Amino acid sequence: MRHDPRIPGAALMRHLLLAIVGIVSVLLTSTTLQAAQKPNIVLILADDLGYGDPQCYNDQSKIPTPHIDRVASEGLRLTDAHTPSSVCTPTRYGLLTGRFCWRSGLKRSVLWPWDPPLIEADRLTLPKILKQQGYATACIGKWHLGWDWPLDGGGFVSDEFSGVTMPVKPRRAFGERIDFTRPTQGGPLDRGFDHYFGDDVPNFPPYCFIEDHRTLGVPSVAKPQGMFGHPGPALAGWDLSLVLPTLAQRAAAYVEAQAKTPARPFFLYVPLTAPHTPIAPSPHFTGKSQAGAYGDFVHEVDWCVGQVLSALERTGAADNTLVIFTSDNGSPQRDGTNMSGPTGSVPKKFGHDPSRPWRGMKSDIWEAGHRVPFIVRWPGHVPANQTSAEPIILTDLMRSIATLVGYKLPRNSAEDSFDISPVLFGREFSAPIHGNLIHHSGNGMFAIRQGHWKLIRGKTSGGFTRYKAPKDAPLGQLYDLKADPAEQNNLYTARPEVVECLGAELDRLVSRGRTWPTETAHK
Known part of the structure; x- marks a missing residue:
């Protein structure tokens, strides 16, 4: 600003200050408007919910699901959505990183009590992205991605164990040395969340709630022998039936608290603990279904x-909130006997099929192991009461949400994530978003899907379904899902050229270190 000789020095300073205040005010207003235009994001992840459980996916379901059905009627329901694994931990890893878990140190199964953090400390995660974009971030529910637990006398588990999952004897020994008076490391707050509340895994010790870095109370008694779950320390009087309603109440309270500052969007990740074992419905819900x-x-x-x-509705936040509901894998179909029950017992006992219409169950490489409900709602942005048969994987959420909030992903991140926003928001796209889908079972079996063809690298279910292949069975399974969605007619021997082509592509994508981008991918 040029000095006007008619304005005294003091007055000039006042003019300068007013000008600066005005500029800052405009910048702050602009920033606030940009933040306000970004939607809140609520991601609800059920645990072991089958494709055939919600009534909006199964007209023969024997379970009332009015709220899930309502989200579907007000939003978009996908019928060909898949988890990156058929079991818990790997799906959670993939969901939050956009990367298949089998590219990490965990090649099969899940993490177990006292195992260290699985998500690498320097890896970009979905909450880290959103935090950088001005979001408040919270995780309320089941973490199941490992912690670095403090030990008696100082130090942490990571100081003495550098692997992924512990052998049985060291695991028991570590469990007896945890110092619950000290904060943990490597949990949700160290992977991008501002706040965490949950029961890490409901059937694993410690049997208590964890808030941020600390347990709520010191679990100082041994889990009663008659209580479901792995042995280990617990809070006295711990009630498994109170876990799920407590999480729901905390999630609702978080929404209400964040609504008081509407200028700042929030990301709420709600990985529920149910219907995974322990199957412990609250008394109010007992007898409310026919299953x-x-x-x-x-x-x-x-x-x-x-x-x-x-x-969301009470606070007026519903119209600017993207709600996503899905599950971490298929259902093991346990009937709840002693809070568990044999796998596959629900259809036999109650005539309700959590996997309908697909073959298999949780952990399997067959469709019911990894094909899950997936529903999105955002009024005015996501088409209402619509369905889509476009194939997607839960790893796709990271790149899609990054696109939504205007974040450019670095190349060394979200290696297996594709932008599915054209599907979610009803936009035109000319080619399939995925050229291929890669599936992975609980015991580490691979499958690849290309169009209607699905090649399985193994003879069995790869998971919980007890299936003994015939002695003359070929090395793998090949199904035409268009003609044979139930995966009953194995064409592995009849179509060797398809087997060869898909097998070569699977090898290429596994060794390549990433599936995105590909030549056939929608960009």
């Missing part, structure tokens, strides 16, 4: 969804 304790627990999951939706 036993399992069905009652699924009905309680639906109630949890309703609690979050109600909080």
Whole structure:
């Protein structure tokens, strides 16, 4: 600014200050408007919910799911959505990193009590992205991605164990040395979340809630022998049936708290603990379904969804919130006997099929192991009461949400994530978003899908379904999902050229270190 000789020095300073204040005010207003235009994001991840459990996916379901069904009627329901694994931990890793877990140190199965953090400290995660974009970030529910637990006398588990999953004897020894008076490391707050509340894994010790870096109370008694779960320390009087409703109440309370500062968007990740074992529906839900304790627990999951939706509506946040509901894998179909039950017992006992219409169950490489419900709602942005048959994987959420909030992903991140926003928001796209889908079972079996062809690298289910292949069975399985969605007619021997082509492509994508981008991918 040029000095006007008619303005005294003091007055000039006042003019300068007013000009600076005005500029800052404009910048702050601009920043606030940009933040306000970004939607809140609520991601609800059920645990072991089958494709055939919600009524909006199965007209023969024996479980009332009015809140899940309502989200579907007000949004978009995908019918060909898949988890990156058929079991818990790997799906959670893939969801938050956009990378297949089998590229990490965990090649099969899940993490177990006291195992260290699985997500690498320097890896970009979905909450880290959103935090950088001005979001408040919270995880309320089941973490199941490892912690670095403090030990008696100082130090942490990572000071003495550098692997991924512990052998049985060291695991027990570490469990006896945990110092619950000290904060943990390597958990949700160290992977991008501002806040965490949950029961890490409901059937694993410690049997208590964890908030941020600390347990709420010191679990100082041994888990009662009659209580479901792995042995280990617990809070006295710990009640498994209170875990799920507590998580729902905390999630709703978080929405209400964040709504008080609407200028700052929030990301709420709600990985529920149900209907995974322990199957412990609250008394209010007992007998509300026609599928036993399992069905009652699924009905309680639906109630949890309703609690979050109600909080969004009460606070006026619903119209600017992208709600995503899905599951971490298929259902093991346990009937709830002693809070568990044999796998596959729900259809036999109650005539309700959590996997309908697909073959298999949780952990399997067959469709029911990894094909899951996936519903999105954002009024005015996501088409209402629509369905899409476009194939997607949960790893796709990272790149899609990054696109939504205007974040450019570095190349060394989200290696297996594709932008599915054209699907979610009803935009035109000319080519399939995925050229291929890679599936992975609980015991580490691979499959690749290209169009209607699905090649499985193994003779069995790869998971929980007990299936003994005939002696003359070929080395793998090949199914035409268009003609044979139930995966009953193995064409492995009849179509060797398809087997060869898909096998070569699977090898290429595994060794390449990433599936995105590919020549056939929508960009």
